[in-house]
Amino acid sequence: MEILVYDQFDAASDKAFDFFVQALATGPKTFGLATGSTPEALYQRLVESDLDFSQSVSVNLDEYYGLSSDHPKSYHYFMNQHLFQHKPFKHSYLPDGDQTDSDYEIKRYNQVLADNPIDLQILGIGSNGHIGFNEPGAPFDGLTQLVDLTPSTIEANKRFFDRVEDVPTQAYSMGIASIMSAKKIILMAYGEKKADAIYGLVEGPVTPDLPASILQRHPDVTLLLDKAAAAKLHL
Numbered sequence: 001m002e003i004l005v006y007d008q009f010d011a012a013s014d015k016a017f018d019f020f021v022q023a024l025a026t027g028p029k030t031f032g033l034a035t036g037s038t039p040e041a042l043y044q045r046l047v048e049s050d051l052d053f054s055q056s057v058s059v060n061l062d063e064y065y066g067l068s069s070d071h072p073k074s075y076h077y078f079m080n081q082h083l084f085q086h087k088p089f090k091h092s093y094l095p096d097g098d099q100t101d102s103d104y105e106i107k108r109y110n111q112v113l114a115d116n117p118i119d120l121q122i123l124g125i126g127s128n129g130h131i132g133f134n135e136p137g138a139p140f141d142g143l144t145q146l147v148d149l150t151p152s153t154i155e156a157n158k159r160f161f162d163r164v165e166d167v168p169t170q171a172y173s174m175g176i177a178s179i180m181s182a183k184k185i186i187l188m189a190y191g192e193k194k195a196d197a198i199y200g201l202v203e204g205p206v207t208p209d210l211p212a213s214i215l216q217r218h219p220d221v222t223l224l225l226d227k228a229a230a231a232k233l234h235l
């Protein structure tokens, strides 16, 4: 695992941007994308660049259950605002938060993932070590699931909503096995709130209690961190 620590998280976003440039240098690619505040500056750099995604595919990690793509708090809406409306891809796939037939949606999204193997996956991390919405206890061999969000995740994500009651309690998420099948993974994190999760990811045991710890077993992972997120590492 490559671990790069920067004084300023802006430099981590620059480095993540470089990985996109490199990936596109050899032709269109399939990109696994994440939401949250962590990749926002990366997406801003992509938007401001002259990179062309019109022949590339994007596949997102997750979506809140019950929110349609045009709901301002949905991840689909977030991706449109931050990236897709400025930089259209050939196809952009996300789970459909409006689909109440979860068996159907899970099957559909697993087929999307099977048809579009991910070249470069961007990840953030929850302060409890979740990746996508794979909460502690999620199986390492899991594919797409309808997940119950933990109280700590609901608490952490309430800042995006007017009231904590408005935060959906479930989400569709790509499973850990699908994330692990990406050729390359970049996990980004900043701030002291992420320091324990980053410590567990890098130096802790590989355990479903801290889902991101499975990344120790992936052959090509780069962590892009600021000093605060890396503070507990023995580098």
Ligand code: GLP
Residues within 6 Å of the ligand: 034, 035, 036, 037, 038, 039, 061, 062, 123, 124, 125, 126, 131, 132, 133, 153, 157
């Ligand atoms: C959410 C998302 C994750 C994201 C995490 C961290 O729960 N499902 O994909 O990595 O939060 O978010 P942030 O980057 O805002 O800290």
